[in-house]
Ligand SMILES: NC(=O)C1=CN([C@@H]2O[C@H](COP(=O)(O)OP(=O)(O)OC[C@H]3O[C@@H](n4cnc5c(N)ncnc54)[C@H](O)[C@@H]3O)[C@@H](O)[C@H]2O)C=CC1
């Protein structure tokens with residue numbers, strides 16, 4: 001089957017590469033010429049496990065190609081996948097201008113019956129709008145379908161090849177048959193719905209996962225006050241099949257290009273229908289505040305932040321990606337710089353992206369973890385890269401000027417801490433400083 005993919009971001013690239021790996025003829029189109037040139041040369045523009053070799057292999061096999069010309073990609077394609085961005089507008093609503101432009105571009109190049117599939121996360125009603133835009137510009141026969149994407153960055157290839165489920169939202173039996181045929185090799189869990197329900201399933205899923213994270217973060221904050229350990233609490237809760245153990249890791253809140261934008265967009269979707277989504281508003285508020293516990297803990301430890309040098313480990317919003325969109329590190333480092341702190345930062349892969357997007361002076365980017373910790377008044381861990389988990393707290397203590405370690409991701413155990421004199425603040429584990437002679441202050 002010839003498949004065109006419009007928009008070569010995370011979703012477009014990974015889907016395109018995976019469909020070509022499954023034997024389809026895939027042409028991916030993007031407007032950014034530099035990105036396309038790199039891809040034509042076999043170079044992945046994102047850091048994603050297993051992606052680079054698949055790009056090279058499928059280019060070599062002639063099943064995968066990249067272009068900046070939408071007509072070349074779309075002409076003759078049985079399936080056109082829209083995977084352009086839907087970023088937030090200032091009021092939180094999804095910006096649909098890329099979607100609308102993609103629909104216009106596609107309409108002009110359709111040839112023969114085509115299924116136009118939207119994988120981008122879009123508000124309810126958008127696929128119907130896409131249909132109107134295309135229908136106004138073509139006489140060719142086509143159907144639309146919403147097939148939302150559920151991949152996670154860092155495990156994107158694995159998730160695409162082994163999805164938990166495939167949602168197909170369409171009102172056309174012909175389109176549904178074609179899409180079932182495309183996906184049935186990947187999973188038996190194919191759910192066919194109407195278009196609006198498919199669009200809603202995506203937002204509801206992300207909002208639910210975000211809710212789990214804010215819930216466990218609030219439990220962590222209470223654990224800090226009552227002397228319980230949130231990791232034990234989550235472990236105990238997770239055995240209940242109705243709750244499940246995933247997405248119960250307390251930390252500094254969710255970031256990334258999706259949860260923050262999709263929770264805001266769903267609040268707006270509800271608001272436009274005069275529904276006040278109170279629960280989700282609280283989820284967002286809890287998340288916004290959670291990251292600043294790192295700064296509050298530093299405030300407790302350092303009398304004079306102005307003269308301090310603070311080390312930061314981890315700039316990406318999660319491990320195994322170089323994506324820094326809405327990473328908690330952005331706001332934490334901004335708050336530190338506002339206090340006059342000198343910041344030294346290290347990330348195994350995301351430092352270049354962070355430097356480009358953060359664009360503020362006052363951060364020294366280090367090429368080794370040790371350099372970002374050396375002679376610092378405190379070290380803050382913001383991303384749980386496995387590299388950090390392999391460095392012992394005793395080693396960290398030897399690098400620091402003052403023995404303060406703020407672990408925003410709970411990566412160290414009590415046993416590892418016991419060998420040190422570090423004052424260690426993690427998330428929702430107040431008992432971790434028991435080895436110290438002096439009691440450490442807690443957040444009020
Ligand atoms: N990043 C992720 O992990 C996931 C993203 N999604 C959703 O998928 C959508 C895409 O997200 P990302 O892949 O992160 O996007 P992205 O923002 O990284 O990339 C989008 C790409 O589309 C291109 N583009 C925009 N308009 C175009 C047009 N008319 N023709 C050709 N190319 C065009 C842009 O140049 C850009 O390269 C969003 O709606 C997002 O919410 C869903 C699941 C996972």
Ligand SMILES: O=C(O)[C@H]1O[C@H](OP(=O)(O)OP(=O)(O)OC[C@H]2O[C@@H](n3ccc(=O)[nH]c3=O)[C@H](O)[C@@H]2O)[C@H](O)[C@@H](O)[C@@H]1O
Nearest residue numbers: 149150151152153247248249251253254255256258317318
């Ligand atoms: O719509 C999307 O774009 C995607 O959003 C998330 O995927 P992603 O943002 O790549 O990463 P997650 O692994 O979900 O992590 C998101 C954030 O939550 C945080 N998180 C996650 C899990 C947890 O238990 N605790 C926690 O704080 C992570 O540190 C990270 O900042 C969803 O997991 C995907 O299913 C979805 O397709």
